[in-house]
Every structure is written in C-alpha cells, then in structure tokens.
Amino acid sequence: MTQRVISAVVALAIFIPLLFIGGRPFDLMVAIIAIVAYYEILQMAKIPFPSWRGIIGLITMMLQLLPSYYLALLPQEIDYMTLYFAGLAMLLIIMVFKPEDINFEQVGVISLAALYVGRGFHLLIETRLMGLLPVIYVLIIIWGNDTFAYLVGRQIGRTPLAPKVSPNKTIEGSLGGIIGAFICSSIVLYFNNIFGISIMDNLILALILGFLGQMGDLVESSLKRTYEVKDSGNIMPGHGGFLDRFDSLLMVLPMFYFLIPFLGA
C-alpha cells in the first residue's frame, strides 16, 4: 500500500506539471506512455517485441499517434487511414513470408493494439492542443467516475455488471460512478466554463463518457482475461502497467473529441 502511494505520487509529480506545460514536452510524455502501453499489449499477447511484426506495429501505432499538423507536411492524399492500411498491408506481407511467426489472428491483434493505443493517445495530444481545460474536464470525469464507482459499489453494490470479466464491479457502483462524474465535472465547470457547456450538456456527457470510461476499464480487464495475466505490466509498482492506468482514457477521448464540435454556445 505504501509502495502504491509512493508510485502514484511520483507518477502524478511527473504527469501533472507536463500536462500544464503542454507543447512538445507533453507530446513526448504521451508518446512514451503510448509506447509502453503498446508494448504491454504485445507482451500479454506473447508477441516478442524486437521482431519485425512488433516493430511494424509500433511504427503503425506511432503514425496514428502523430499530431495532425505533421500530416499537413505530407501530400494531402495521406491521411491516418492510408497510413494505417499501409501498416496493416505490411503485417499481412510478413505473414506470407513468415507464417510460422504470425497468422491472420495475430495481424488482427497487432493492428488492433496499434490503432486502439495510437488513436486514443493521439486524441490526448489533440485535446491538449485545444487547451488545458478540455483535458482536465475529461480527467475529472474519469477520476470522479472511478472514485464514486468504487465508493458506491462498496456500500450498496449487489447486482454484478460484467461478472465474467470483472467479478467485483456492480451496476450500483456503475451508476454511482456516473453520478460522481456528473458532480465532479459540474464543480469544475462552475469555476471555469470556457466551453460554455450547459448543465444539460454536462449531464449527457457524464452519462456517455462515464459509461465509456467504465467500458475502457473493462476492455482492459477483458484483455487480461483473454491472455490470463493479472496486470498489464509492472512499470508502476502497486498499480500494474501504464495500460491499467490509462485504459478509460482510450475509450473516453475518441468520443469526447468527436462530441466537442457539438458542444457549447
């Protein structure tokens, strides 16, 4: 437990200042987190990392991660989908020549890992480019969600939510989490609402993003269940891997980023 607290403090002492600074230092930190998270999925799936298929997957992931202004430097025909498909085609060609190393299912796993991690963290960089508040808003939703889900679930949790994937999660806890996300984000918006998000918008966002945050968490549990491991990694003593810490973000940010244009005045 002490170890858990220490590593959380160390991690936040790095993450929070870089989140405030933004720019290249923040992008670099996000890239490092993404690389570790990608590596953790490969390790769970027992795909050796210094391997052609692992490296092509890593490059595919990094190209998805890239802030969009880098793509503007390339011919306009090249979008994220083109880059993704190119990576996927290379994995398929490796499968042809090294069928003992990689089959169709593993091409699926590597390309899925590259997209899920790459796009999730890409949108963290893009959201930070819009400002500090949007990122803080999302983090507060996620943390409010997690905390209240835990507290409410422990008090009154009875009905299992997804018993095969995560036996301790309950529907009561899930609803408590969403209400907590709404309360916490309302407090943030009360003090600083540059988005012009109305209370009704915030309720809808808390519902959708809170639900997706819980799904992100369960996707990761499901991933661990598929590969029968306890933690995604051990980079943070007492916390498991980076993937364990950022799992909610990977589901929440794509939806939040998609909804941004529909928000505010």
Place this chain on the structure above:
Amino acid sequence: MTQRVISAVVALAIFIPLLFIGGRPFDLMVAIIAIVAYYEILQMAKIPFPSWRGIIGLITMMLQLLPSYYLALLPQEIDYMTLYFAGLAMLLIIMVFKPEDINFEQVGVISLAALYVGRGFHLLIETRLMGLLPVIYVLIIIWGNDTFAYLVGRQIGRTPLAPKVSPNKTIEGSLGGIIGAFICSSIVLYFNNIFGISIMDNLILALILGFLGQMGDLVESSLKRTYEVKDSGNIMPGHGGFLDRFDSLLMVLPMFYFLIPFLGA
C-alpha cells in the same frame, strides 16, 4: 473443368457489363461482392454470422465501403477513421458483456476483415468513379500477372517463393508474372493512354502492383492456411469463393489509388 469454365463465363457476363455501365449498378454489385467476401472470412474464422459481433463487423465494413461523397453528407468531423474506430469500440464493448462470444483476438480478426475488405472494395468504387480506364488498367495488371506467373512458373519455376503458404508458387513464376503485367498493361496503354503514364511509370507500376497482386493472393492462401480450409467459399463452382477471385485487388487497389496523384503529365 467444364463447370469451372461455365461459372467463369457466367461471372464475367455479369461483371464486365456492369463494370462498363458504372454508377449505382456497379456500386451495388461491388457491395454484394464485398458482403460475400466479408462473410467468407467470418465463416473461415468460425465466427457465426447472424450474431451481434458479425453484424457490427458487417456495418463497419459497409461504412468503409461507402463512396466518399456520402461522407460529405455527414458533419465534417466524421471521416473513415472515426467510423472505423466507432465500430471497433462497439466490438470491444460486446467483448466486455459477452466474453464467452468474443475475445480480444476475435475483435482483431473481425475489425481486420472489415477494414481489408471494406477499404479494398471502396477503392474499387472510387477508382471506377475516376473512369473506366483506371479500373481496366488495374485488372489487366492483375490478370496479366496471374496468367504469366502461371505459365512461366510451370515452364521454368524452380525456387519456392513462400513454400509454407503456397507450395506451388516460385520466384521464377513471380518474376514472369511481373513481366507479363508490364507487357499486358503496355499494350493497353499503347491503345489508350488517358493517364499519360510514361513507359517508365508503367514499369514501376507493374513492378509494385504485380508484386502486391501476388501478395494479395498469398494473403488469402495464408488466411486459408490459418483456418485450415481449402477454399474461402463455394459461391462460384470450381473457383472457390469470391475472396479467392478478388484477393489480388484488395492489396493492389489501395496502392494504385495512392499512387494515382503522382502519375501522368
């Protein structure tokens, strides 16, 4: 053999006129081929089709297939990648609630199948929108490639190309195919070169597209090998499935479409 010839004649008697007509009838035919090809991959992977995961994969595939002018009807934030990621997120959520139906690897397989089939045939529709000649050019490259690879390989083929995936293919045959693709496409361009493709461009295209055509074929062999089946389907008696007939196209068209802006005068 007679059966094989009859079904080839029937198929071409449908395909060729619709290819010339273009427009909605052609788009519809391509959509039907894509649906069958997607279904064939699911069948090989033993994923039951009338199932939530199969249907969400199908919708994801269809959204990738959609001609790009339909996307213009949607808010500009929605691009192919957004639609693809949304499909993938839904598959991951199904995995959370029905882990006995679908695990992370199968999400990978379904999403990979949806993208590979969807984008390949999408680009067939897009290429046809540019005109008849680009499609004919690509088909001549593929057919010239296949025919010469077979003829040359049978005569002088010695060195195996990818023995574990397709034991009968040889490097000699592969080179013969690429030379054949160059010869056949040069003949087409001699009579009608609306692209302004130079002989040097055509040589480079024949090299790249010929190689990728052979890869598309081998990807499909590898897919069959992964799932230990002989044919991808039995919709065309004597020819196997639709996927068997269109496998080269799925690798060739994305590269051809990407290279178009760099071609011609």
